[in-house]
Amino acid sequence: MRNLNLSSCGSLWLEGHNVRHISLDDCSNNITVSFEKSIELISSMGVNTYHAQSTQQEIHSCFAISPPVYLVASSSEIFLWHSLNHQIYEKLDLKTELKAISISPDLSKTVVVTGDGFIHILSSTLETISNFSLYEEGFGSALPVSLGWGKKETQFHGSEGKEAALAKPILPVSNTQYDDGRFEIAWRDDGLYFAVSWIDPLTENRRRIRVYNDTGELFSTTEITNMISPGLCWRPRVQLITTAQRREGCGLDIIFFESNSQRHGEFELINGESEKFYQVESILFSPTGSILAVLCSGTQNHPWFIRLLTCCNYQWSIKQHFCITDNSLNDSQISNISLTWDYHAYSTDLSTLYCAISINGLLPNNNQVNSKTLLQCWKMNNMYNSSCILTNSSVNTVKSINSGLVAVINGNTVEMSCFAYSVIPPPMFATRLVFYSNSANQSNKIQCNFTPFVSSVSIPSLWLGNESHSFNNVMPMLIQSVDCQSSKNIFPNTYFITVTNGTSLEKESFCNDEVYSEWHNGAKNIAPWPRSVAKIDMDKLFSECNGNDESLKSLILTELKQKNTCLFSPLSCFTWLSLYEVLFIGADGLLLGYLNMKSLYAGDDHSNGSVNGRWLLRASSSAQEFKTLMERNNSKFARMTTICCTIDGRVCVQMSNGTVYIYPVQDILNNNYCHEILQINEFTIDNLHSYNPLNCIIQFPSYCDQLLCIPIYNEYNYNPIQSYSALILLGFNKSTHCLYAAVLPKNNTGHFQQNNIIALNITNSCSSLIGLSEFLIVTNVNKLLICVSLLFNSSQINDPNSLLKELLSRLNIPSELDTSTRKPPRNWYNDNLHPIESGAIIVTATPSDTKVILQMPRGNLEEIHPRALVLAHLSKLLNNKQYEQAVQMMRRHRINFNLLHDYNPNLFLSNIKQFLQSIDDPDLITLFISDLV
Structure with a gap:
């Protein structure tokens, strides 16, 4: 049910051409890109290049063994290369041409397949451990053993009848037009087995897969299967061999095999209408196996694309689709593309994908071919898109704005369910929105049979001062979609949708038939249903705004117009100020934008209306001058990555180095100037206010993936409609499970706190969190859900250090319940603690009720009612x-x-x-x- 939200992205042009391979070093985080005649090593120190020693030498790939030592494979030899002094040693000459090479996860062994059909297993010093023929007969040591269940002809076959017992001949199908004949190698994540995919001439040139252990013993061989295509990988943790299979005229599938080569399911990647135009080039799983990346090349003017998919309850969903067209690369022809994941991200919620795109373009003067490579990086956050509207009323009675709306992206659809009324388990849903292209806007040059793909969904999660501000009790949404036809647009298609509960229809169209709403499950009277859909022209609003600011116009020209939306989504991190005001990050963290859509509540299907938008903040000018992708972690080149809004009207902007700048939103809205976020060493306190109305600066120990601002109340004179006594900014680092906290100073306009506020680490075991009006709900890795009350005494509120210490103590687990040291007692009880399943995380919580929805690692949902929330809600009912x-x-x-x-x-x-x-x-x-x- 989680969506892949793009948190940041970056690009870098390299001089090499015809990319062959890309890899990352686990220790130094250096990026190694192998080209046909060179190798470029990208590090924080710059780019180091190795060129082929002769014109006949063609480089195949390069792997980091023990930096600065790298293993380089060419068409005729394998050698070790020292990147600092460019010395070559431990060279191994190959008798025949190299066909495939792969290194084990622990870097101790290398498997090589040569043109004569032999497999060679080498040590880290290129010593031969074993070699054997790929064409040996036999199934392997995992050959199924008959247990006396009888022959297939005598078994019961159900509705298929007796004809199912007869052996059906497999007719050979030619696959040469879709298969380039490549050899492929894939290691299992534990390094005990590896798989080899090749075209077997003994089976009438069908592609087969064989599994070997790390010593070279044959373990299993797949059955003879038609139309298996290139693309081979081994899914981590689940340990399934993954490849592609073409059903000519019916579709292109991703199929799975177990280690013993038995079939283990499949799903359709491309339908039968578009199957003949695409070929799978590579398949890669993220380090945790939660995200599948598929690279496909197109034929007959059909573009390349990268598709990212996730699995929930055995249902695969398309979460992102990057269409790489020639228009997006200045009409240059794509020669090759290579992908790799960042294997430092061991969290299931965080992932980074690197893509090297080699192009061949013509120089404007002499029409010579100019070959370059674009290195693209996408950083993604796997998170839920759900609503949580908090109000000042004693009991939230308006359920339409507190319906627990959750939106799930799946290709060109957005699947919606309201969990405040009923819990519909995935992959089912109540209502879905389906997006289609407007044929009038399509270009004839690019032929693409795909519908637009939804790239992001944003639903408000904010503090609403009064229920009367709910605009007839409708919930707003912002949805972005991208397609290959809009490659000349700066921004993706953006839709503003108002959603209410209840409908009598089963299908309805909006926005000139670009959006359809369909009811599927649950009661119609509570199903989420769009009331209006409006398309916003973001290009017109933001491409040239903010008056005569020349530096901003130059930034927009270089960072937006020269980068295309089909390669990355330029808008991210949508944060709602109100039910009609949104802040977002654009231009890869260089710009902070503002969008006002109040007028769209009154209309139905229309475009633009009187939507207002402008740029509010921009990153420091030094951030625009980075040389490598790794320099984005440097404070000198920090960019905006995450934002959140406070109850008192301030915005917290986090930079990539963990520094949070806090601005009063109204102050920066009152000035038409786009303020620059200056680094600490770039301004002085005396002239600070001549630059921007900065309120304070908070320093987190590390970059945080999620920001949340919670109010603190005085427990002695608490009433539901009173104002808060303090504000705490929380930062959650998903990879380390650390939760940081800092007390915000009062919002005094024109006052800047000179000393940076250092955030405190309040827990090391957080797995998810959500804020309610009176509670902070946290799940931890110790299989507990903690309800932290936001009521504190006055002495703690007046002292920030005491307040954070008390918050830390409330998050700590009693020693008798610490599962890491002992087994908890069977009959333990605590109002603020609730036991949960291992790996469960929060989907949403409804402020108008006591339910908290959790999702288990395997995908199923669980509804719980923590006793602390029940008692708090009950006290409100009794008081009223x-x-x-x-x-x-x-x-x-x-x-x-x-x-x-x-x-x-x-x-x-x-x-x-x-x-x-x-x-x-x-x-x-x-x-x-x-x-x-």
Whole structure:
């Protein structure tokens, strides 16, 4: 149910041409790009280049063994290269041409396949461990053993009948037009086995897969199967061999095999209508196996594309689709593309994909071919897109804005469910939005049969001051979609959608038939349904705005117009100021934009209306002058990565180095100038206010993937509509499970706190979090959900250090419940703790109710009601004398009815008549009397 949201991206032009291979070093994080005649090593120190020693030498690939020592493979030899002094040693000459090479995960062994059909296993010093023929007969040591269940002809075959027992001949199908005949090698993540894919001439040139152990012993061989295509990898953790299979005229599938070569499922990647125009070039899984990247090349003017998919409950969904067209690369022809994942990201929520795109273009003067390579980087955050609207009312009664709306991206659709009403398990959903292209805007040069792919969804999660601000109780959404036809646009297609609950229709079209809404599951009267859809022309709003700011215009020209939306989404991190105001990051972290869509609530299907937008902040000018992708972690080249808004109208902007700059939004809106975020060493306090209205600076120990601002209340004089007493900014680092906190200073306009505020680490075991009006809900790796009350005493509120220490103590687990040291007691109880399954994370929580929705690692959902939330909600009902709802809740959650009296005896006794009149069921009165003591 999570979506892949692009957190940042970057690009770098390299001089090499015809890319062959790209890899990352696990130790130094250096990027190695292998070209036909050269190798470029990209590090924080710059780019180091190795050129082939002769014109006949063609480089195949390069791997980091022990930097600065690299293993280089060419068409006729393998050698070790020292990147500092460019010395070559331990050279191994090959008798025949190199066909494939792969290095084991622990870098101790290298497998080489040569043109004569032999497999060579080499050590890290290029010593031969074993060699054997790929064409040997036999299945392998994993040959199935008959257990006496009888022959296939005598077994029961169900509805297929007796004909299923007859052996069906497999007719040979020519696959030469879709298969380039390459050899492929893939290691299992534990390094104990590797698989080899090749075209077997003994089976009428069908592609087969063989599995060997690390010593070279044959383990298994796949059955004879038609139309298996190139593309081979081994899914980590799940340990499934993954490849592609073409069903000519029917579709192109991704199929899976177990280690014993038995088939283990499949799913369709491309339908039968478009299958003949595409060929799978490579298949790669992320380090955790949660994301599948598929690179496909197109024929007959069909573009290349990279598709990212995730699996939930055995259902594969398309989360991102990067269409790489010639238009996006200045009409240059693509010669080759290579992919790799960043294997430093061992968190299932974080991933980084690197892509090297080699192009051949013509020089403007002499029409000579100019070959270069674009190195592209996408950093993605796997997160839920759900709504959480907090109000100041004592009991949130408007369920349409607190419906627990969750949106899931799947290709050209957005699947929606309202979990406040009913929990619909994935892959099912209540309603979905389907996006189509407008044929009038399509270009004839690019032929693409794909519909637009949704790239991002944004739903408000904010503090709403009053329920009257809810605009007829509709929920707004912003959705971006990209397609190959819009390659000349600066920004992707952006839709503003208002959603309400309930419909009588099963299908409805919006926005000139570009958007369709379809009902699928659940009751229609509570299903989310769009009320209006408006398309926003972001190019017109943001390409040339902010008046006569020449430096901003130059930035827009270089960072936006020279980079195309088909290679990356230029808008990210949408954060809602209100139900009609949105902040977002653009131009790869160089710009912070503002969008006002208040007028769109009044209309139906229309375009633009009177939407207002402008750029508010831009990164320091030094951030635009980076040379390599690794320099983005340097404070000198920091860019904007994450933003969040506070209750008092401030925006917290986090840079890539972990520094958070806090600005009053209204102050920067009142000035038409796009303020520059200066680094600490670039300004002085005396002239600070002449640059921008900076409020304060907070320094996190490391970059945080999620920011959240929570209010703190005084527990002695707390009432639901009072103002908060303090604000705490939380930063969550998903890879380290660290949660950092810092107390924000008061929002005094024109006042800047000179000393940086250092955030404190309050827990090292956080796995997910969400903020409610009175609680901070946190799940940790110790299989517990913690409800942290936001009520503190006045002495703690007045001292920031004491406040953070108390917050830290509330997040700590009692020693008797620490599962890392001992097994917890069977009958333990704590109102603020709730046991959960290992790996469960928060999907959403409804402020108008007590339910918290969790998703398990395998994909199923669980609805829980933590006792702390139940008691807090019950106290509000009793204070408001809503006795019928209170009694129903106490019965549902098995709370002793004696609490009706003991909570506030004077209030209950003075309203005993109202209590009896509000309860219609005599059984409830009987239960109440029986519980009185």
